[in-house]
Structure formats: C-alpha cells, structure tokens
Amino acid sequence: MLIGKIKLIHTLGVRCHSSHYVTTPIFYVNAAPHIGHLYSAVIADAHCRYQCLRYPDQTVRLCTGTDEHGTKIQQAAAAHKVNVGQYCDEISARYRDVFKAAGIAHDDFIRTTEQRHKQAVAHFWQTLQSRGHIYSAAYSGWYCVSDETFLTDSQLRVDEQSGARYSLESGHPVEWTEETNYMFRLSQFQDDVRHWVKQEARIRPAKFEKILLDTLSEPLPDVSVSRPSNRVHWAIPVPNDDSQTVYVWLDALINYLTSVGYPHEQYVANWPPAQQVIGKDILKFHGIYWPAFLMAVGLAPPQQLYVHSHWTVDGQKMSKSKHNVVDPVQAAEQYTMEGLRYFLLREGVAHSDGNFSHVKALRILNSELADTLGNLLSRACAKSLNPQQMYPAPHAEHLSELLQQVDAAQRLQESMLQLAARCEQHYECNHFHLVADTVIATLHAANNFFECAKPWELKAGASAANAPRLETIIALTMDALRHCGIVLQPMIPQLAGRLLDKLQVPGSQRSWSVLNESVPVSSRALDAQSSALLFQRIVEQRDDKPAKQQTESKRSKSKRQKQEQKAASSST
Numbered sequence: 050m051l052i053g054k055i056k057l058i059h060t061l062g063v064r065c066h067s068s069h070y071v072t073t074p075i076f077y078v079n080a081a082p083h084i085g086h087l088y089s090a091v092i093a094d095a096h097c098r099y100q101c102l103r104y105p106d107q108t109v110r111l112c113t114g115t116d117e118h119g120t121k122i123q124q125a126a127a128a129h130k131v132n133v134g135q136y137c138d139e140i141s142a143r144y145r146d147v148f149k150a151a152g153i154a155h156d157d158f159i160r161t162t163e164q165r166h167k168q169a170v171a172h173f174w175q176t177l178q179s180r181g182h183i184y185s186a187a188y189s190g191w192y193c194v195s196d197e198t199f200l201t202d203s204q205l206r207v208d209e210q211s212g213a214r215y216s217l218e219s220g221h222p223v224e225w226t227e228e229t230n231y232m233f234r235l236s237q238f239q240d241d242v243r244h245w246v247k248q249e250a251r252i253r254p255a256k257f258e259k260i261l262l263d264t265l266s267e268p269l270p271d272v273s274v275s276r277p278s279n280r281v282h283w284a285i286p287v288p289n290d291d292s293q294t295v296y297v298w299l300d301a302l303i304n305y306l307t308s309v310g311y312p313h314e315q316y317v318a319n320w321p322p323a324q325q326v327i328g329k330d331i332l333k334f335h336g337i338y339w340p341a342f343l344m345a346v347g348l349a350p351p352q353q354l355y356v357h358s359h360w361t362v363d364g365q366k367m368s369k370s371k372h373n374v375v376d377p378v379q380a381a382e383q384y385t386m387e388g389l390r391y392f393l394l395r396e397g398v399a400h401s402d403g404n405f406s407h408v409k410a411l412r413i414l415n416s417e418l419a420d421t422l423g424n425l426l427s428r429a430c431a432k433s434l435n436p437q438q439m440y441p442a443p444h445a446e447h448l449s450e451l452l453q454q455v456d457a458a459q460r461l462q463e464s465m466l467q468l469a470a471r472c473e474q475h476y477e478c479n480h481f482h483l484v485a486d487t488v489i490a491t492l493h494a495a496n497n498f499f500e501c502a503k504p505w506e507l508k509a510g511a512s513a514a515n516a517p518r519l520e521t522i523i524a525l526t527m528d529a530l531r532h533c534g535i536v537l538q539p540m541i542p543q544l545a546g547r548l549l550d551k552l553q554v555p556g557s558q559r560s561w562s563v564l565n566e567s568v569p570v571s572s573r574a575l576d577a578q579s580s581a582l583l584f585q586r587i588v589e590q591r592d593d594k595p596a597k598q599q600t601e602s603k604r605s606k607s608k609r610q611k612q613e614q615k616a617a618s619s620s621t
C-alpha cells in the first residue's frame with residue numbers, strides 16, 4: 050500500500066528532495082544559433098540564478114546542449130560538404146560560445162553524440178522493450194524532416210497547385226515514407242498523461258495546458274520510435290538490431306536523463322526536473338511523448354514544463370529564406386550581450402510571440418539601462434557631488450526630515466519596501482518583464498527623489514552644515530541602486546555585478562534576504578577600480594552603419610554638466 054503510494058508520488062512527479070534541476074531544449078546543430086535559441090537558454094539561466102539567490106540552501110542544476118542526430122543534420126552537413134561529425138563539432142561549439150558570452154551558467158553542456166548519452170539511450174530502449182512497450186510494425190505516413198516527425202493527414206496542408214503537402218503547424222514540407230519501424234504504445238498512456246498534464250502548475254503558461262488537453266481529447270496513435278538505418282544512418286543504433294536507428298526525438302529527450310548520470314543510480318538525486326524550459330513548437334514532444342516514455346520506464350515526469358512563445362522580427366517569422374535571422378553575436382555588438390539578455394527578458398512574454406525590432410531595442414536599452422539605471426549611478430558617484438567617493442551612511446535626523454519634507458523621498462521608500470516581495474512573486478512565475486517593470490519603477494522613484502532633493506544645491510553651499518543632508522540623499526539613492534542591483538542579478542548578472550562592485554557590496558551582502566533587512570549600510574569608500582559608467586547610450590549613427598554603444602556625446606555631456614552647474618550656482 051505504502052509502496053504503491055510512493056510509486057504514485059514518484060510517477061506524478063511530486064518532489065521530495067531539495068535539488069532543483071532545470072533544462073533547456075537541446076539545440077539542433079543544423080544551423081547557427083539565433084536569438085530565439087538564446088531566449089530559451091536565457092529564461093532557464095535567469096530562473097536558475099533566481100533560485101540560487103532566493104533559496105541558497107538548494108542545489109540548482111542547469112543543463113543545456115546540442116541535438117546532433119537525424120536526417121536534418123545529415124542533410125545540413127551534406128549541403129555544406131562537410132563530414133557530419135565535424136559539422137556537429139563546429140555548430141555545437143558555436144552554441145557553447147554564444148552561451149558563454151551570454152553568461153548562461155550551465156552545469157552541463159551535453160551533446161547527443163557523446164558516449165555517455167549513447168549508453169543512456171540504449172538502457173532506456175532496453176527498459177522500454179523489456180516492459181513490453183515496443184513492437185515492430187510496417188508503418189507508412191508523411192514524414193517532416195525539418196520537424197523530425199511523422200504527421201497525420203489532419204496535421205497537413207495541401208498546396209492546391211502543386212499537390213505538395215506541408216506541416217500545418219510549422220509550414221515545412223513532408224515526404225511520403227513506407228518502412229518497417231519499432232512502435233511505442235503511446236495509446237496506452239493517454240489517461241496517465243492527461244492526468245499528469247492536469248496537475249496544478251504542471252504546464253505554464255496555462256494556455257499551453259489547454260492546447261495539450263485538446264490534443265489529448267482525441268485518441269493518441271502509437272508513435273514510431275525507430276527509422277531504418279539505411280535511411281537514417283546518423284543516429285544511435287537500436288540495441289540488438291542494426292537495421293534500425295533510434296528515432297531522434299526519443300534520443301534527444303533522453304538527454305535530460307543522461308545529463309544527471311542515468312542509468313547510474315546517481316541520477317535519482319536530480320530526478321525529476323523541477324522545470325523544463327521549451328519553445329511552443331516542441332510542446333507535443335515534451336508534453337505528451339516525454340511523460341509517456343518516462344511513465345513507461347517507471348520514472349517520474351518533470352514537475353513543470355515552462356513553455357515560451359517565439360520571437361518574430363519586425364513582425365515576420367525568422368527564417369533563413371527571409372534573411373531576417375538575428376544572430377546573437379552580431380546583435381551583441383550593438384546592444385552588448387547584457388543588453389540583449391535584458392531586452393529578451395524585458396520584452397518577451399511567454400504566452401505570446403514577441404517582436405524583435407531594432408527601434409524597440411534601442412528605445413528600451415537607452416531609456417532603462419542607460420538613462421534610468423546607469424545615469425543615476427553616474428550622478429550619485431559624480432566627483433562634483435561626491436568628492437570623497439563614498440557610499441555614505443544616512444544620518445537619522447536628516448532621513449526623517451527628508452521623508453517628512455520631500456514627497457518623492459516617501460514615494461521612493463514605499464517603492465523600496467515593496468520591491469522584494471513584488472519581484473519575488475514575479476520571479477517565481479518567470480515573469481521577468483514584470484520584474485523589470487517593478488525595478489524600473491523603483492529607479493524612476495529614485496531618479497525623481499534625486500531631482501527633488503537637489504543635492505547639487507547643498508554641494509554648492511559647501512558648508513559643513515549641509516554635509517549630513519547631502520550624504521543622506523546620496524545614501525538613499527545608493528540604497529535604491531543597491532537593492533535594484535541585487536534584484537537584477539538573475540536577469541543581467543554582469544551589469545548588476547558591476548553596479549554592486551562599484552558600491553562595494555561584498556558577495557555575502559548580495560543575497561535576496563538582504564533586501565528584507567532594515568539595517569542601514571555603514572559608510573564605505575566606492576570601488577575606485579570599477580567604472581560608474583554602467584551602460585553607455587547606444588547612439589544611432591547617421592550613415593547606414595549599425596548603431597553602436599557610444600560614450601555620451603560631448604554636446605549632451607556638456608549640456609548636462611552646465612545644467613547641474615547652473616542649478617548649483619543659482620542656490621548660492
């Protein structure tokens with residue numbers, strides 16, 4: 050009875066250990082990475098970084114990698130006249146490089162061509178077979194190489210003129226295929242998969258749960274889990290049958306197990322995954338096939354599938370034929386990698402497609418990272434106001450005076466008091482755009498406070514009597530920057546790190562719990578080695594060259610300085 054219950058708990062994916070295992074999809078190596086791929090990885094990375102920050106006692110593990118078998122890869126290598134193994138090495142390395150540049154802190158980067166993975170697939174296959182879930186059958190149907198899947202008639206669109214058939218969902222062409230395959234008894238798992246999908250917070254956002262339940266409301270056909278080796282040779286052989294290779298999606302899905310050491314016992318410490326991040330186009334594979342495969346071998350399916358929508362570019366689907374594929378490396382030359390990360394997380398929402406436009410990227414990065422965050426740090430650290438380059442402690446009597454006299458000080462304090470709880474709520478749901486909204490609102494309040502408190506007037510007075518008030522204004526401003534820096538670490542780890550470095554915040558004081566502490570920081574020197582220039586405005590160049598990050602133009606810098614000097618002198 051108890052064993053039955055434990056088994057049920059295990060099968061439904063109820064976690065009873067403290068490991069938090071997160072995965073990204075593994076990326077096809079048929080083409081170079083684009084921003085859509087990076088988006089899957091950035092979501093997973095920001096999620097993991099938040100988990101580490103918020104739950105420091107928990108073990109967090111992030112796995113990503115490349116999906117390297119199948120016809121699609123075979124064909125891509127042939128088209129480039131490169132040996133397929135070498136082709137996989139080259140493209141896989143590009144993913145690794147992009148992820149490194151983008152600060153994706155993965156614990157494992159798996160490649161399906163690795164020996165450890167071949168062993169895991171063979172073991173998984175043998176378990177499926179020994180449990181009677183696989184049978185051999187003559188199979189015929191429409192195969193879509195781009196999507197690496199068989200499709201039923203109802204999933205196709207027929208071009209009236211040419212008679213050619215295409216996948217309704219992806220638009221990719223299909224070809225008629227007749228062959229002997231091994232089949233998996235998917236139909237037997239229909240009820241269990243439906244039950245799993247319906248568990249609270251299993252599929253997020255909820256609209257994707259509905260899509261799965263719609264699919265599950267029709268009888269599920271069994272699926273082919275192998276292809277003849279003479280058709281698909283770049284794949285893992287079926288154990289004890291060299292005439293067949295393992296279907297690439299079964300091969301690919303098992304990577305999540307390989308990464309944690311399956312079939313060796315150690316994998317149980319990380320199983321099941323707490324969250325698997327996927328794009329909407331691979332929902333069927335992860336939301337139906339994957340839990341069914343796992344249940345069939347007696348393993349728990351994942352705790353949660355987090356499904357994101359796609360990026361379009363200027364309203365168009367990204368595609369090589371439209372020449373509109375956004376390369377993250379090139380985009381980072383304009384926006385910086387941290388800027389790109391911020392834009393993707395700030396502008397993307399999981400439930401609907403996002404539009405990548407240069408104009409929008411420029412507007413958001415300039416107004417939020419440069420003008421709102423970066424500018425406030427520069428102003429608070431300016432030598433004219435802060436000649437001793439200090440992060441001062443506030444003076445209690447001046448703090449209460451400011452809070453009583455300056456409305457903007459009160460609004461800033463309120464905003465800061467709510468910051469942690471609000472952002473926590475948003476991070477828990479991967480609502481990064483709302484985290485950014487909340488942080489930017491606090492930074493607006495801080496900028497507004499700085500303007501209203503007019504610290505330059507106190508400086509211009511230069512009397513010792515003004516010093517405590519001036520220090521209190523700077524302290525409050527730097528506190529706001531410090532809190533926002535702590536909150537932003539999962540989204541823009543390098544920029545947030547530089548901000549906290551400048552403010553001399555030690556590593557032990559960068560955790561989430563610090564946000565709820567009301568103890569004021571003690572006075573300290575700013576870090577002279579770190580620049581106060583956090584994010585330079587991106588200036589659109591007049592000729593058709595791409596926009597580049599530039600230092601504040603001489604003209605606007607002198608204009609700003611004049612304004613501050615004027616304000617300073619008018620108060621004397």
Ligand code: MSP
Pocket residue numbers: 073074075076077084085086088089116301302304326327328329330331358359360361367
């Ligand atoms: N290899 C499979 C996944 C196997 S996982 C066991 C695959 N690879 S992929 O390279 O085509 O896609 C990887 C991820 O990138 C998917 O989550 C997919 O949704 C995502 N994206 C691909 N194009 C995208 C956009 N235009 N926008 C956002 N994400 C996109 O599928």
